Amino acid sequence: MPAGTLIVGASHSGMQLAASLRENGDTEPIVLVGAEPHLPYHRPPLSKGLLAGTATVESLALRSESFYRDHGIDVVTGEYVTQIHRDSDGGEAITTTGARIDFGRLALTVGAEVVALPVPGADLEGVHYLRDLSDALAISVAVRAAHDVVVVGGGFIGLEAAATARKLGARVTVVEAAGRLMGRAVEEEISSFFLDAHRNNGIEVFLGSAVQEIRGADGMATGVELADGRIVRADLVLVGIGVRPRTALAESMGLECQDGVVVDEFGRASDGLTVAAGDCASMPNPAPGGSGRRRIESVNNATEHAKNAARTLLGNPAPYQLIPWFWSDQGDLKLQMVGDVSAPGLERVVRGEPSSGAFSVLFFDDGRLRGAQCVNRPVDFVTVRNLLGKVMTVNMAECADMSVPLKKLVVTSAAA
DSSP: OOOSEEEEOOSHHHHHHHHHHHHTTOOSOEEEEOSSSSOOBOOGGGGTHHHHTSSOTGGGBSSOHHHHHHTTEEEEOSOOEEEEEEETTEEEEEETTOOEEEESEEEEOOOEEEOOOOSTTTTSBTEEEOSSHHHHHHHHHHHHHOSEEEEEOOSHHHHHHHHHHHHTTOEEEEEOSSSSTTTTTSOHHHHHHHHHHHHHTTOEEEOSOOEEEEEEETTEEEEEEETTSOEEEOSEEEEOOOEEEOOHHHHHTTOOBSSSEEOOTTSBOTTSSOEEOGGGEEEEOOSTTOOSEEOOOSHHHHHHHHHHHHHHHTTOOOOOOOOOEEEEEETTEEEEEEEOOOSTTOEEEEESOGGGTOEEEEEEETTEEEEEEEESOHHHHHHHHHHTTTTEEEOTTTTTOTTSOGGGGEEEGGGO
């Protein structure tokens, strides 16, 4: 029987899974295969620090080369795994170069890929997507030569990049098809606050505006035509309209996929043998009080889900539980979100005045705290994160009072 673990995807989850196997005493071979030519790295700085020039490529590395060498983790970069054949005893993977890798255990940590803009001109020079390090390096050069930047998509990545481009001196326009910014992820008060903040920073924002075409001349992008006929001048177009999980490899193996590789609470795919973790995995909602299935795109899920999957591979499975949290730095503004607030009918309390530049929206279910979305209120974020999953909450009737620290309002759930 083949020995060792093959991890397909040198992502944050892939690195963490390999490290966790070693931390849990695994001594068998580990091979981590990644399509990019780089060792695993932090992705959040790609749209912020790396683009702005305040972070270096070297600073993004999750671990040094010596870490992998010292821990006996064989990292294969610049290789795609195109085929996997496996049975209950293990299997074989084949890469683009024809290399064959035997394994006893298999993990998929292949992440997600950008959604392409389906309009004429999307393939012109000057149109960029931001998903990986190579993308970010190319945009970092292009944005410094650009006068007019159009960002298509008013989600987290688009707004982070827009704020950075504006700080670098470009004229920036954000085009969002929906009626508000970050509409699938945040409350309306927060959407409105960020809309005003970006406009006050000199960024033009068009809401409810679909892109009809990217105009060009001599193979270069020159503008973005909107559905209403308006044309926005652009010598750099950055598209950020979302991502989709990479499932092609899992589907070729016959694994169940639905908005990601479907896994159980232990990270096991439908064959009962393979594990999948991170952005590519659709899992039972791991949040306290959560229901249904979720695919969570965040650093903390990438880390914790990989740890859980490693335990499963080693024969010590435990149900995956997580307090999901996420952050977005947009210029000088920090948005921090914690908890699962996707359930309908949650009660909301706005703590603080948005006009002050620092406020939080707290979410309750029958008096029990379920999460928070905080703008420049790190103390509120930390307090809520520490309370979630415990039999504690905050007094809903009093939590809007900014004169009282949130931690002073903690009560038991039964008394809430």
